[in-house]
Amino acid sequence: MGKIKRFIDCYIPTETCNLRCHYCYITQKRRFNAVIASFTHTPAEIRTALSKDRLGGTCLMNLCAGGETLLSQDVLPVVKELLREGHYVMIVTNGTISHRFDEILQWEEELLKHLFIKFSFHYLELIRLKWLDRFFENVNKMKKAGVSFTVEVTPSDELVPYIEEMKGVCLKNLGALCHITIARDDKTHGIEVLSALSWDDYKNTWNEFDSALFEFKTRIFKVKRKEFCYAGAWSYYLDLKTGRLKQCYKGNVLGNIYEDISAPIPQKPVGSHCPLPHCYNGHAFLALGDIPELPAPTYAEERNRICADGSEWLQPEVKAFMSSKLYETNKQYGLWKKKVIALNQWAVQRGIRDTRIYRLFHKA
Numbered sequence: 001m002g003k004i005k006r007f008i009d010c011y012i013p014t015e016t017c018n019l020r021c022h023y024c025y026i027t028q029k030r031r032f033n034a035v036i037a038s039f040t041h042t043p044a045e046i047r048t049a050l051s052k053d054r055l056g057g058t059c060l061m062n063l064c065a066g067g068e069t070l071l072s073q074d075v076l077p078v079v080k081e082l083l084r085e086g087h088y089v090m091i092v093t094n095g096t097i098s099h100r101f102d103e104i105l106q107w108e109e110e111l112l113k114h115l116f117i118k119f120s121f122h123y124l125e126l127i128r129l130k131w132l133d134r135f136f137e138n139v140n141k142m143k144k145a146g147v148s149f150t151v152e153v154t155p156s157d158e159l160v161p162y163i164e165e166m167k168g169v170c171l172k173n174l175g176a177l178c179h180i181t182i183a184r185d186d187k188t189h190g191i192e193v194l195s196a197l198s199w200d201d202y203k204n205t206w207n208e209f210d211s212a213l214f215e216f217k218t219r220i221f222k223v224k225r226k227e228f229c230y231a232g233a234w235s236y237y238l239d240l241k242t243g244r245l246k247q248c249y250k251g252n253v254l255g256n257i258y259e260d261i262s263a264p265i266p267q268k269p270v271g272s273h274c275p276l277p278h279c280y281n282g283h284a285f286l287a288l289g290d291i292p293e294l295p296a297p298t299y300a301e302e303r304n305r306i307c308a309d310g311s312e313w314l315q316p317e318v319k320a321f322m323s324s325k326l327y328e329t330n331k332q333y334g335l336w337k338k339k340v341i342a343l344n345q346w347a348v349q350r351g352i353r354d355t356r357i358y359r360l361f362h363k364a
């Protein structure tokens with residue numbers, strides 16, 4: 001079984017949804033604009049642009065829209081091609097569009113072994129729309145077919161009175177408790193927690209779910225990262241429609257993957273100048289190893305659950321792959337190269353072009 005070579009977080013430009021969660025990031029930023037993604041490149045072209053040869057090995061691709069990822073009919077054909085290429089693919093979804101899961105059921109068994117679905121469990125909306133049964137049918141349909149998955153709740157204050165009820169529903173339908181993420185307030189400069197509770201109360205309230213995901217997220221939330229981060233070399237943020245490749249959410253733009261399909265993917269890490277106030281999605285980037293010296297669980301540990309009947313949410317191949325770290329397959333830089341990159345990143349963030357010394361180092 002392979003190990004992860006790169007992690008690519010792919011943005012799907014769908015900015016609408018069939019749910020209306022009050023904590024949703026597109027609601028907060030008033031970006032419910034009825035746009036459903038359609039790709040200008042064919043699935044085969046996207047696969048070529050993201051080939052294993054070009055990327056140096058087997059990668060983990062995360063496909064996530066601003067709204068509901070599976071609203072767009074263009075997404076699953078791309079997922080299928082990326083799986084055929086040999087990559088592992090994650091889809092983030094609210095789990096309510098049943099015919100998309102029926103479509104996945106038609107795929108070859110070998111492809112399903114490398115597929116992972118992150119079901120966002122929007123409990124109050126599912127109750128309002130009477131879609132709770134539909135949601136769990138879709139989750140269990142995927143489990144039965146051998147697809148790996150996780151179920152995750154965004155812990156909002158409105159959900160607190162329903163904690164016991166929600167736990168019971170999860171145990172009954174999933175055989176285990178759901179995982180817990182952190183609700184962000186993207187309107188705030190510091191990307192704060194979206195809650196009226198104090199940080200300690202928030203942690204105590206949601207710790208009840210004994211979620212490894214929540215445990216790591218609360219450990220790194222609000223902590224400014226100053227270590228050397230390999231995002232931009234080992235991981236990327238990619239707009240899958242336009243091909244615009246960035247180091248990370250707020251890093252530099254590195255180029256366009258569709259412009260010269262034979263060109264190597266640039267490797268220009270952020271280094272020790274992360275522009276964000278904290279690494280709010282470090283449960284992926286940091287758990288996968290972008291900062292090698294930072295103690296972190298494996299991504300598999302954050303996503304898996306062992307059910308009452310002994311079955312697991314992650315299937316063996318996905319579990320093994322998600323247990324590997326980026327620093328196992330990529331060479332770390334020496335001290336001087338790190339210093340030059342840090343200097344260069346500092347300069348680029350101030351509008352100064354790549355320094356000559358950096359370009360020399362990069363050729364080396």
Ligand code: SF4
Nearest residue numbers: 225229248274279285
């Ligand atoms: S520390 Fe986190 S947010 Fe910052 S560049 Fe690295 S991966 Fe991205």
